Amino acid sequence: xxxxxxxxxxxxxxxxxxxxxxxxxxxxxxxxxxxxxxxxxxxxxxxxxxxxxxxxxxxxxxxxxxxxxxxxxxxxxxxxxxxxxxxxxxxxxxxxxxxxxxxxxxxxxxxxxxxxxxxxxxxxxxxxxxxxxxxxxxxxxxx
Amino acid sequence: xxxxxxxxxxxxxxxxxxxxxxxxxxxxxxxxxxxxxxxxxxxxxxxxxxxxxxxxxxxxxxxxxxxxxxxxxxxxxxxxxxxxxxxxxxxxxxxxxxxxxxxxxxxxxxxxxxxxxxxxxxxxxxxxxxxxxxxxxxxxxxx
DNA sequence: ATGCAATTGCAAATCACTTGCAACTGAAGA
DNA sequence: TCTTCAGTTGCAAGTGATTTGCAATTGCAT
Numbered sequence: 001x002x003x004x005x006x007x008x009x010x011x012x013x014x015x016x017x018x019x020x021x022x023x024x025x026x027x028x029x030x031x032x033x034x035x036x037x038x039x040x041x042x043x044x045x046x047x048x049x050x051x052x053x054x055x056x057x058x059x060x061x062x063x064x065x066x067x068x069x070x071x072x073x074x075x076x077x078x079x080x081x082x083x084x085x086x087x088x089x090x091x092x093x094x095x096x097x098x099x100x101x102x103x104x105x106x107x108x109x110x111x112x113x114x115x116x117x118x119x120x121x122x123x124x125x126x127x128x129x130x131x132x133x134x135x136x137x138x139x140x141x142x143x
Numbered sequence: 144x145x146x147x148x149x150x151x152x153x154x155x156x157x158x159x160x161x162x163x164x165x166x167x168x169x170x171x172x173x174x175x176x177x178x179x180x181x182x183x184x185x186x187x188x189x190x191x192x193x194x195x196x197x198x199x200x201x202x203x204x205x206x207x208x209x210x211x212x213x214x215x216x217x218x219x220x221x222x223x224x225x226x227x228x229x230x231x232x233x234x235x236x237x238x239x240x241x242x243x244x245x246x247x248x249x250x251x252x253x254x255x256x257x258x259x260x261x262x263x264x265x266x267x268x269x270x271x272x273x274x275x276x277x278x279x280x281x282x283x284x285x286x
Numbered sequence: 287a288t289g290c291a292a293t294t295g296c297a298a299a300t301c302a303c304t305t306g307c308a309a310c311t312g313a314a315g316a
Numbered sequence: 317t318c319t320t321c322a323g324t325t326g327c328a329a330g331t332g333a334t335t336t337g338c339a340a341t342t343g344c345a346t
Contacts, residue, residue: 021292021343042334057295062334078223080275083333097264100272108263116256117278121240124251126280129243132223133276135260137269164312164323185302200326205303226302 011073018071025060028052033068039077039085039105079105079134095133154216161214168203171195176211182220182228182248222248222277238276 011030015022032040032048040048042061049056065086068074076084079098085105093114094107113133121128154173158165175183175191183191185204192199208229211217219227222241228248236257237250256276264271 023293023343025294055295059296059335060294063293066335078221080221097267097269099269106267106269108267110259110263113256113259116253116259117276120251120253121278121280122283124240124249125283126240126242126249126278127283128278128280131276131278133260133274135264135269135271135274137264137271140265140268140270166312166324168325198326202304202327203325206324209304 011068014068014071014073018067020067024053025049025056026064028056029061029064033074033086033088036087039087041083041085043083045086077105077134080136095135097135097137100136100138154211157211157214157216161210163210167196168192168199169207171199172204172207176217176229176231179230182230184226184228186226188229220248220277223279238278240278240280243279243281 011034012022012027015026015030028049029045031052032045036045042058042065045065046056046058046061049061065074065076065084069076069086073089074086075089076086077096078084079096082103092109094109095113097106097108098104099106117131117133118128154177155165155170158169158173171192172188174195175188179188179191185201185208188208189199189201189204192204208217208219208227212219212229216232217229218232219229220239221227222239225246235252237252238256240249240251241247242249260274261271
């Protein structure tokens, strides 16, 4: 859709900065993440990885996702009733609308909602560390 | 805090209406849910249940939660990084603020946010079936 | 090129549930 | 009240997603 508009995140630099090795399996997984336009889960990433290097293991995919999440390079989303799905952390903050029929994920953003959230938290005596806003919906058939 | 203000849901009537038996284990679990002021998970409900009737099994707790969720008597919340937690469906809609230090759950409600959500979904060509809004925060120390 | 701690693949383990099955029990009817 | 029997239960085994132990491998700083 608009892949060309999104700058590919430089994962290798992030790894180097985190002081971890840039290994072959990591390079493969990172490549997949860089040009994933969707929100794949670990198994899907594994499937794509095996196409490139058959020796990669699912554990390594999980370990790499955890590592990348740890250094803040990707975000993990545990949408309802399914495995975690991942996306590059690059780009600005957004929330998700999940098509309950297809599993498609649509990103959206609302400053107004963000504001309201902080306002609510503040009133309750809390400061938000992070939040989760997911809309589960069904495509309206145009009439 | 305000247990006395919340009407205890009549679970037994709900079960009867759903045409299922009111058994001893169910009565015990229902009793626990009725006066749970918190948002316990299955294991916690099981622990409380065993106090009352040592023969209750964890499977029955899970089966009962699924049953109650199915008839709409309770809501299931899968907060980040933990097992599902439950709460009576009685009372009006609200979202949750989770204290990331203690796990405490605070309920809040914002008509404005609800409105905005529908507006956003509509603009994207979707109708919301349900949604999930969770704020994860830390208590502000009063100064 | 060498050394070795970081990393990997594989298998086994864990966590939160779910399910198969034989025994048990509400509750509708005799 | 007593029967009857499909709905329920406890227990153990099974799942799906993810994590972990460990021995073998491999980046990468000498």
